[in-house]
Amino acid sequence: MISIKNVSKWYGDFKVLTDCTTEVQKGEVVVVCGPSGSGKSTLIKCVNGLEPFQSGDIIVDGISVGSPKTDLPKLRSRVGMVFQHFELFPHLSITDNLALAQIKVLGRKEDEAKKKGLALLDRVGLSAHAAKFPGQLSGGQQQRVAIARALAMDPIAMLFDEPTSALDPEMINEVLDVMVQLAHEGMTMMCVTHEMGFARKVANRVIFMDQGAIVEDANKDDFFGSPRSERAQTFLSKILQH
Amino acid sequence: MDFSSLITAMPGLLSGMMLTLKLLVLAIIGGVALGTLLALARLSNNKLLSTLAGFYVNYFRSIPLLLVITWFYFVVPFIIGWLTGTNEPIGAFYSCLVAFMMFEAAYYCEIVRAGIQSISKGQVNAAYALGMSYSQTMRLVILPQAFRKMTPLLLQQSIILFQDTSLVYAVGLMDFLNSARSGGDIVGELHQFLLFAGLVYFIISFGASTLVKRLQKRLTV
Amino acid sequence: MHYNWDWGVFFHSTGIGSEIYLDWFIKGLGWTIALSLAGWVIALLLGTVLGVMRTLPGKILPKIAAVYVEIFRNIPLLVQLFVWYFIVPDLLPQGLQTWFKQDLNPATSAFISVVICLGLFTAARVCEQVRTGIQALPKGQTNAAYALGLRVPQIYKEVLLPQAFRIIIPPLTSEFLNIFKNSSVASLIGLMELLAQTKQTAEFTANLFEAFTLATIIYFVLNMGLMLFMRWVEKRVRVPGLIALGGK
Numbered sequence: 001m002i003s004i005k006n007v008s009k010w011y012g013d014f015k016v017l018t019d020c021t022t023e024v025q026k027g028e029v030v031v032v033c034g035p036s037g038s039g040k041s042t043l044i045k046c047v048n049g050l051e052p053f054q055s056g057d058i059i060v061d062g063i064s065v066g067s068p069k070t071d072l073p074k075l076r077s078r079v080g081m082v083f084q085h086f087e088l089f090p091h092l093s094i095t096d097n098l099a100l101a102q103i104k105v106l107g108r109k110e111d112e113a114k115k116k117g118l119a120l121l122d123r124v125g126l127s128a129h130a131a132k133f134p135g136q137l138s139g140g141q142q143q144r145v146a147i148a149r150a151l152a153m154d155p156i157a158m159l160f161d162e163p164t165s166a167l168d169p170e171m172i173n174e175v176l177d178v179m180v181q182l183a184h185e186g187m188t189m190m191c192v193t194h195e196m197g198f199a200r201k202v203a204n205r206v207i208f209m210d211q212g213a214i215v216e217d218a219n220k221d222d223f224f225g226s227p228r229s230e231r232a233q234t235f236l237s238k239i240l241q242h
Numbered sequence: 243m244d245f246s247s248l249i250t251a252m253p254g255l256l257s258g259m260m261l262t263l264k265l266l267v268l269a270i271i272g273g274v275a276l277g278t279l280l281a282l283a284r285l286s287n288n289k290l291l292s293t294l295a296g297f298y299v300n301y302f303r304s305i306p307l308l309l310v311i312t313w314f315y316f317v318v319p320f321i322i323g324w325l326t327g328t329n330e331p332i333g334a335f336y337s338c339l340v341a342f343m344m345f346e347a348a349y350y351c352e353i354v355r356a357g358i359q360s361i362s363k364g365q366v367n368a369a370y371a372l373g374m375s376y377s378q379t380m381r382l383v384i385l386p387q388a389f390r391k392m393t394p395l396l397l398q399q400s401i402i403l404f405q406d407t408s409l410v411y412a413v414g415l416m417d418f419l420n421s422a423r424s425g426g427d428i429v430g431e432l433h434q435f436l437l438f439a440g441l442v443y444f445i446i447s448f449g450a451s452t453l454v455k456r457l458q459k460r461l462t463v
Numbered sequence: 464m465h466y467n468w469d470w471g472v473f474f475h476s477t478g479i480g481s482e483i484y485l486d487w488f489i490k491g492l493g494w495t496i497a498l499s500l501a502g503w504v505i506a507l508l509l510g511t512v513l514g515v516m517r518t519l520p521g522k523i524l525p526k527i528a529a530v531y532v533e534i535f536r537n538i539p540l541l542v543q544l545f546v547w548y549f550i551v552p553d554l555l556p557q558g559l560q561t562w563f564k565q566d567l568n569p570a571t572s573a574f575i576s577v578v579i580c581l582g583l584f585t586a587a588r589v590c591e592q593v594r595t596g597i598q599a600l601p602k603g604q605t606n607a608a609y610a611l612g613l614r615v616p617q618i619y620k621e622v623l624l625p626q627a628f629r630i631i632i633p634p635l636t637s638e639f640l641n642i643f644k645n646s647s648v649a650s651l652i653g654l655m656e657l658l659a660q661t662k663q664t665a666e667f668t669a670n671l672f673e674a675f676t677l678a679t680i681i682y683f684v685l686n687m688g689l690m691l692f693m694r695w696v697e698k699r700v701r702v703p704g705l706i707a708l709g710g711k
């Protein structure tokens with residue numbers, strides 16, 4: 001479904017990504033972790049073309065992200081993305097947040113879009129808040145709306161960039177629950193997260209990044225059982241202590 | 243003071259005020275529209291586009307409005323003549339309107355630019371991630387938020403524009419100030435008429451800026 | 464529509480002595496600069512006094528300054544000019560009035576009116592900048608100065624104003640550029656400054672594109688030049704170890 005081949009990226013002289021190669025199969029859940037500044041966000045943003053890269057290529061459902069001929073907006077409309085800071089549109093109500101791209105990008109009818117939005121809102125347990133504005137919801141609620149917003153586009157895969165790291169601890173689980181449920185339903189997911197509990201529960205594979213490179217790319221059990229690299233070991237021991 | 247002549251002159255003053263307000267409203271609409279396009283150009287990744295827009299802004303911000311009004315009064319009829327091949331005169335009103343729109347656009351541009359820059363990059367990413375195009379992202383997500391934040395500044399600039407419309411005196415347009423001046427001249431009471439005009443300008447500007455300040459406070463808390 | 468382009472027009476004789484059109488522009492620029500500088504002296508002095516008044520303790524002085532600012536900010540510059548040129552001279556005592564209206568050269572009396580007008584108009588803006596600058600300073604500065612036994616005038620002169628002015632150099636620069644541009648209103652009461660000379664050249668020669676282009680370039684170049692110069696000044700007077708609090 002997503003295949004990343006030898007991707008490298010520079011910001012001027014600074015090399016953010018070094019020859020990254022990996023694959024996410026249909027229905028697979030892959031967790032990406034690594035220290036701050038290691039390039040996780042950059043890599044995941046390359047997958048839907050939010051960040052350009054200079055060499056290598058990424059193929060999503062048979063379409064090359066790097067090719068200048070690719071209709072990026074169209075590709076993005078088929079890949080859902082969830083951000084660290086939710087990024088709901090503050091000037092629109094929850095209903096309109098859910099409906100906007102369905103109407104403007106997919107060309108759905110307004111009532112159809114709203115109905116679909118409401119159904120998804122119900123699924124994340126927030127149908128009572130449809131008429132509110134993002135600023136009136138808690139962080140965890142906003143993030144669940146953001147997930148529903150992405151799902152409303154009927155994505156073939158979902159990208160998550162630290163979806164819980166801006167949340168207060170008591171709200172993390174309500175978001176993770178939604179993600180676990182999604183994984184069980186067979187959604188293809190690529191998640192940057194440090195929630196190792198989530199990884200243990202649903203991930204098929206774990207990727208560890210450091211200084212822009214993929215240092216480790218292993219099955220979940222192998223990764224948690226015996227990570228090969230020393231850096232991954234130190235990293236794991238640090239975050240598992242918490 | 244005797245106000246009877248002011249009362250007799252009221253219809254003339256009113257029609258002057260109508261012209262001032264018409265000019266103001268059209269110039270605000272045109273100026274904000276053009277200013278927004280300029281701001282988008284200044285922020286675009288296209289080097290040529292952003293340099294040109296930057297030059298436009300610096301250029302209009304460094305010459306007097308009165309120069310622009312006078313120049314356009316002389317020049318716009320020529321340009322229209324060249325463009326259309328006809329010799330039809332366009333009135334002073336339209337040459338002034340074009341001058342105000344183009345001049346104010348430089349000032350509105352800087353306000354809009356700051357407004358757009360105050361919206362976080364994450365909002366752009368989120369809109370793109372949903373498959374929106376550049377123009378959808380700007381129209382549906384970024385500009386609506388930016389304009390909400392910028393409203394007080396845009397209004398303040400428009401109050402300045404309201405005062406500046408009086409400069410159309412230079413090309414003999416009968417706006418509010420010029421109606422007052424000529425009305426006063428006719429009856430030999432220039433003092434009263436000018437003071438009255440000043441008072442009216444003051445009340446409108448002061449009232450409007452007090453309201454804007456209140457709005458600003460509401461928006462910041 | 465036919466148009467005769469001639470960029471050499473500025474070197475043509477005006478028909479008055481050996482004068483060429485370029486001389487008109489130079490003379491006009493001279494008036495413009497004189498108006499701006501004279502107006503700026505008034506604006507800076509009065510604006511500083513008003514700005515200090517706005518930050519003083521008590522009720523009356525800050526209120527007076529605030530009222531001044533509102534009045535001068537909310538009446539169009541041209542209306543203010545008409546007041547200074549058409550109304551105020553008539554209110555002068557008889558002797559002064561004859562002197563102003565008859566003895567003085569018309570250009571001089573127009574010059575005086577415009578300078579007063581620009582000075583008082585811009586003072587309101589300078590006042591707000593000075594106030595902002597003073598209020599941006601940490602409260603501890605005033606307290607420290609009091610603790611050293613300084614008196615209020617000394618505190619302003621030695622401690623607050625020197626710091627405030629460094630902060631507000633950029634906005635003051637743009638106020639000066641405004642006075643420079645605003646001085647063009649003088650053309651509306653017949654003073655032959657840069658814009659008026661431009662208009663006259665355009666009318667005499669029919670080469671209006673060339674005339675207005677030259678005027679535009681003069682304003683543009685002087686503006687940009689002054690802005691760069693003030694940026695340099697700002698760097699020169701920057702106190703080492705202090706980051707400017709004001710604009711960029």
Ligand SMILES: Nc1ncnc2c1ncn2[C@@H]1O[C@H](COP(=O)(O)OP(=O)(O)OP(=O)(O)O)[C@@H](O)[C@H]1O
Pocket residue numbers: 011014016034035036037038039040041042043
């Ligand atoms: N626009 C940019 N220009 C220059 N360098 C950048 C830019 N964006 C990111 N970087 C750098 O690229 C590196 C990788 O950034 P990235 O955001 O991908 O890290 P990350 O792994 O997501 O870290 P975190 O866990 O803190 O989110 C960092 O060193 C960062 O400083």
Ligand SMILES: [Mg+2]
Pocket residue numbers: 040041042161162
């Ligand atoms: Mg990140």
